[in-house]
Amino acid sequence: MTIDNQDDGERACIPPTIGDTRDTTTHDALPVPQSLEVPEATGAPPTLYPALDLIGGRCVQRIQGLQADGAGVSIQDDDPLAVARRWQEQGATWLHVVDLDGVREGAVKHLDVIAAIVKETGLAIQFGGSPRTEADVAAALAAGASRVTLGAAVVRDQALLVACLAQWGERIAVSVDAREGHITVAGWLQLAGERAQDFAAAMVELGVGTLIIANINSDGGQSGRDDTLLDEIRAALPAVNLIAAGAAASQDDVLHLAQLGVNGVILGRPLYDGALDFAATLAALRDQST
Secondary structure (H helix, E strand, C coil), X not given: CECCCCCCCCCXXXXXXXXXXXXXXXXXXXXXXXXXXXXXXXXXXXXXXXEEEEECCEEEEECCCCCCCCCCEEEEECCHHHHHHHHHHCCCCEEEEEEHHXXXXXXXXXXXXXXXXXXXXXXXXXEECCCXXXXXXXXXXXXXXXXXXXXHHHHHCHHHHHHHHHHHHHXXXXXXXXXXXXXXXXXXXEEEEEEHHHHHHHHHHHCCCEEEEEECCCCCCCCCXXXXXXXXXXXXXXXXXXXXXXXXXXXXXXXXXXXXXXXXXXECHHHHHCCCCHHHHHHHHHHHHC
């Protein structure tokens, strides 16, 4: 089975807005990277995804989601490529890259950052935050992303999801961004009302093979485990490729999530603050799986 984060002009990494009229037909046959293989299918431990959250070409750190005025973030590093290389040196094979400018502005940004990371490192990239149209998805895949995550756009227009699945299949994931058990939209700024577990089940029924569960109550924090929603979705949807975001503040949390049955873990603030050592956690996962 295969399926599977403004400075001055020198630093700005924001290409022009991608419009809905862009021709996507040349991207339909994009090859599926071999690295999309699900860990569970190979007997390997869950994949660890260092998060790169991007604003203005810089890596930033989120705390309790992104606020409308840009609050809730702090600058982490001016050079995303250097950050990507650092995680690769520690054993990472994937990155989870979020276009926070695109979340707020409604247009895809940072495609040149994606292209540079893929060209220079060969890392697989899971890209999300801004794609809202088929043209956006096509542009992200053409830039080098291995998987594109759809979120709030799917809440408003499930026809978009159906069309993307028809064209790109397993390279499409859906982010179930939840607060207090309900999905959120507008960059985590508004509650949509629908129960996250019901939304996840509906996505799988439509053919989605990969779900990213982001609990906004815990994202960016270091308070420890908050895996009730993950546990419920894993039990209800045992076959889906399940990736946890914002649910691990320590190595023990990651090992616990592996025992819970997740296929991947996105690592953010604890990784950058030094509370969680990537290489050591990767080694611990491998030991636990043997």
